[in-house]
Ligand SMILES: [Zn+2]
């Protein structure tokens with residue numbers, strides 16, 4: 280992810296925290312930065328391992344709860360992995376995913392325009408904030 284996009288995401292992160300009256304703590308900021316630096320859609324376990332290198336005293340529970348909060352305020356998406364735990368995505372722009380049915384790798388497909396029109400009846404009834412489309416198959420390594 281290039282520097283400009285990261286900067287915009289961090290600005291959005293701070294704005295959304297302010298809107299929800301959430302304190303912009305160093306902990307939250309580091310967890311968010313690690314999330315947007317992780318392009319592999321990490322599980323809480325994996326992200327916890329990465330965050331712990333910067334914040335050795337942080338607990339698993341804090342990372343878990345922080346990710347849930349990020350999801351609630353719309354700055355992190357949950358991607359359902361295959362036979363794995365929930366995976367998190369800091370890229371909340373609409374994009375496709377390719378999920379490998381063998382190794383569970385989740386890869387972003389961002390070089391293809393995202394095309395899906397939410398049907399009017401669904402828009403009126405549920406006001407959805409996003410649409411997820413993923414493709415399944417074997418990745419290049421499998
Ligand atoms: Zn694979």
Ligand SMILES: [Zn+2]
Nearest residue numbers: 368370376387
């Ligand atoms: Zn993604």
